[in-house]
Amino acid sequence: MAADASELKLPLVQDVQLTNCMRLRVQSLQQKNERPQDGEKLLRPNEYIYRVDFVRQHNLRFLRWDIQLEKEGKVTVTGTSQHWTPDLTNLMSRQLLEPAGIFWKKPEASEVECNEADALEFGERLNELAKIRKVMYFLLSFTEGLEPAHIECSIVFKA
Incomplete structure (x- = not known):
């Protein structure tokens, strides 16, 4: 479809860079035998940080996710309300x-399901966030053998 x-x-x-910084945080806590802050989300080995740069911010309407997976497996995409700062x-x-x-x-499937x-x-929540964000983190x-090399992921809006 064009x-x-x-x-x-x-x-x-x-x-x-951000994924690596967050992994260093986990290592640092382990090395110092310290506990994370209450409610802190520590990055697991199968988790990675992605970002979307909103080149336009207004009059966007969510149309669809465009997810391509090279092989079977599952990916969970979670948005964050976090504004990261240089000090992480x-x-x-x-x-x-x-x-x-x-x-x-699924094995032998050609289409990605959700x-x-x-x-x-x-x-639809991304429509609202795009109005106030230039960048959004995810x-x-x-799981199931998938990793970043196996995915292409985009969000498609009507402009």
Whole structure:
């Protein structure tokens, strides 16, 4: 399906630097035998931080998620309300938005499936966030053998 000229496709791009910083936080706590702050969300090995840069912020209407998975497995896309600062404010669990988008591909399937209602509600929330954000961060959790190399993920808006 050809993209309509009024469609704006915004890719989720892996933020390697931020992911690595958050992994260092986990290592630091382990090395010092310290506990995380109350409510702090520590990055697990199967979790990565992605970002979307909103090149336009107004008059956007969510159309769809465009998720391509090279192989079977599942990815959970969770938006965050976090504004990261250069000193890396720790991600708190309360900053994870509901609902998450869960996308999966079954063995031998050509299409990616999802929980349509949650994916739609999540996408519609992005309309509002795009009005006030130039950048939005996402936590992607990979399971069943998937990893960042196996995914292409974008959000498509009508501009």
